Amino acid sequence: xxxxxxxxxxxxxxxxxxxxxxxxxxxxxxxxxxxxxxxxxxxxxxxxxxxxxxxxxxxxxxxxxxxxxxxxxxxxxxxxxxxxxxxxxxxxxxxxxxxxxxxxxxxxxxxxxxxxxxxxxxxxxxxxxxxxxxxxxxxxxxxxxxxxxxxxxxxxxxxxxxxxxxxxxxxxxxxxxxxxxxxxxxxxxxxxxxxxxxxxxxxxxxxxxxxxxxxxxxxxxxxxxxxxxxxxxxxxxxxxxxxxxxxxxxxxxxxxxxxxxxxxxxxxxxxxxxxxxxxxxxxxxxxxxxxxxxxxxxxxxxxxxxxxxxxxxxxxxxxxxxxxxxxxxxxxxxxxxxxxxxxxxxxxxxxxxxxxxxxxxxxxxxxxxxxxxxxxxxxxxxxxxxxxxxxxxxxxxxxxxxxxxxxxxxxxxxxxxxxxxxxxxxxxxxxxxxxxxxxxxxxxxxxxxxxxxxxxxxxxxxxxxxxxxxxx
Numbered sequence: 001x002x003x004x005x006x007x008x009x010x011x012x013x014x015x016x017x018x019x020x021x022x023x024x025x026x027x028x029x030x031x032x033x034x035x036x037x038x039x040x041x042x043x044x045x046x047x048x049x050x051x052x053x054x055x056x057x058x059x060x061x062x063x064x065x066x067x068x069x070x071x072x073x074x075x076x077x078x079x080x081x082x083x084x085x086x087x088x089x090x091x092x093x094x095x096x097x098x099x100x101x102x103x104x105x106x107x108x109x110x111x112x113x114x115x116x117x118x119x120x121x122x123x124x125x126x127x128x129x130x131x132x133x134x135x136x137x138x139x140x141x142x143x144x145x146x147x148x149x150x151x152x153x154x155x156x157x158x159x160x161x162x163x164x165x166x167x168x169x170x171x172x173x174x175x176x177x178x179x180x181x182x183x184x185x186x187x188x189x190x191x192x193x194x195x196x197x198x199x200x201x202x203x204x205x206x207x208x209x210x211x212x213x214x215x216x217x218x219x220x221x222x223x224x225x226x227x228x229x230x231x232x233x234x235x236x237x238x239x240x241x242x243x244x245x246x247x248x249x250x251x252x253x254x255x256x257x258x259x260x261x262x263x264x265x266x267x268x269x270x271x272x273x274x275x276x277x278x279x280x281x282x283x284x285x286x287x288x289x290x291x292x293x294x295x296x297x298x299x300x301x302x303x304x305x306x307x308x309x310x311x312x313x314x315x316x317x318x319x320x321x322x323x324x325x326x327x328x329x330x331x332x333x334x335x336x337x338x339x340x341x342x343x344x345x346x347x348x349x350x351x352x353x354x355x356x357x358x359x360x361x362x363x364x365x366x367x368x369x370x371x372x373x374x375x376x377x378x379x380x381x382x383x384x385x386x387x388x389x390x391x392x393x394x395x396x397x398x399x400x401x402x403x404x405x406x407x408x409x410x411x412x413x414x415x416x417x418x419x420x421x422x423x424x425x426x427x428x429x430x431x432x433x434x435x436x437x438x439x440x441x442x443x444x445x446x447x448x449x450x451x452x453x454x455x456x457x458x459x460x461x462x463x464x465x466x467x468x469x470x471x472x
Contacts, residue, residue: 021168062288081137111139113189121149134433215426227383236270242406247290276313375421
């Protein structure tokens with residue numbers, strides 16, 4: 001009981017310090033934000049080895065994958081904010097409406113106040129630090145809640161934030177579900193959550209108590225459509241990039257494949273060769289292929305394989321025991337041939353190196369069937385036919401689309417990333433993140449020189465007629 005009270009007090013004090021720091025007005029100064037972002041970037045570069053080690057400890061990621069999918073994206077985000085902050089934060093002047101003349105009309109960007117960033121375990125560094133960079137650029141103070149499932153990275157984030165930011169500017173609260181719940185009991189001015197749709201609903205209900213705006217970056221079953229005109233060898237390689245990265249534990253990862261019947265066998269064989277090439281030895285797999293984050297997730301993924309026809313790089317009739325390695329908490333990449341839609345592997349987001357393969361002959365039948373399904377975070381299409389791609393894009397709403405590749409649509413600071421429907425709401429990356437973490441405020445500065453008499457009481461038929469002429 002005493003420990004629980006102490007943790008609750010720590011959380012409340014962190015929120016109070018953040019609010020007090022915000023009210024000092026320091027974060028409204030653009031030069032202060034730029035200096036902070038510069039220190040942020042310097043710290044990420046200085047702690048590169050520590051970050052790589054933490055990610056390997058938590059997820060068994062290789063240095064190459066960690067730098068490519070985490071560190072480089074964070075550095076890009078920070079650099080973008082530093083370079084473009086003055087332009088993004090400047091008032092945007094508009095042409096006033098006739099009723100506003102004479103006057104100066106502008107849109108300004110002001111910070112919300114205290115932002116809560118709740119990040120997940122699958123990309124624990126990137127999915128914490130990219131929203132943090134946006135929040136800092138926008139002038140907010142921040143409370144971070146990293147995942148308890150990635151403790152090494154969470155500890156490092158806390159250490160780095162203590163080194164970079166003044167007390168109260170950015171606070172880090174470690175812990176699990178109790179800490180999450182306690183934080184959601186507090187009043188924040190903005191909440192940025194990345195995680196599952198189920199937890200996203202909990203966050204949104206809590207935010208509703210204070211009418212707090214939220215960004216929800218969720219997930220879902222992101223489909224991949226392969227037309228018979230696709231380059232099958234490149235398609236297989238790029239699908240595997242989207243499935244094997246982080247051991248399949250990626251919110252925009254390829255969840256399952258719909259392939260034209262004429263090229264299904266070719267694709268399966270290409271995928272088998274690709275898996276064999278990607279994980280050439282047991283030593284490489286043990287040291288450089290991401291593990292499943294937690295035993296309960298390993299057990300869930302193992303259960304998805306039961307009763308299915310499994311295909312590996314070595315066998316066309318594999319068994320679950322052939323691909324589930326409890327000693328390293330890894331699952332060898334496996335294809336699931338034509339699972340039923342009502343099977344568990346097709347009913348829930350997989351979040352692991354398991355790839356169901358379903359076939360189609362008429363794409364229209366598939367798209368009609370898809371109308372009642374949840375909107376995915378990503379949509380992947382492989383084809384040489386522009387009309388095929390356009391038809392699928394028009395028929396399926398998704399957070400983002402990538403044609404003839406996977407994952408890369410969300411790797412740029414020049415375009416927004418976010419979900420729709422069950423896969424989330426709101427977006428960020430680059431200027432979109434700055435706008436999302438800022439309140440867009442309209443400011444009209446009216447001149448004293450002139451006033452329209454007919455807008456004031458008392459009204460009569462002449463004022464009505466005059467206003468209809470100029471405003472109607």
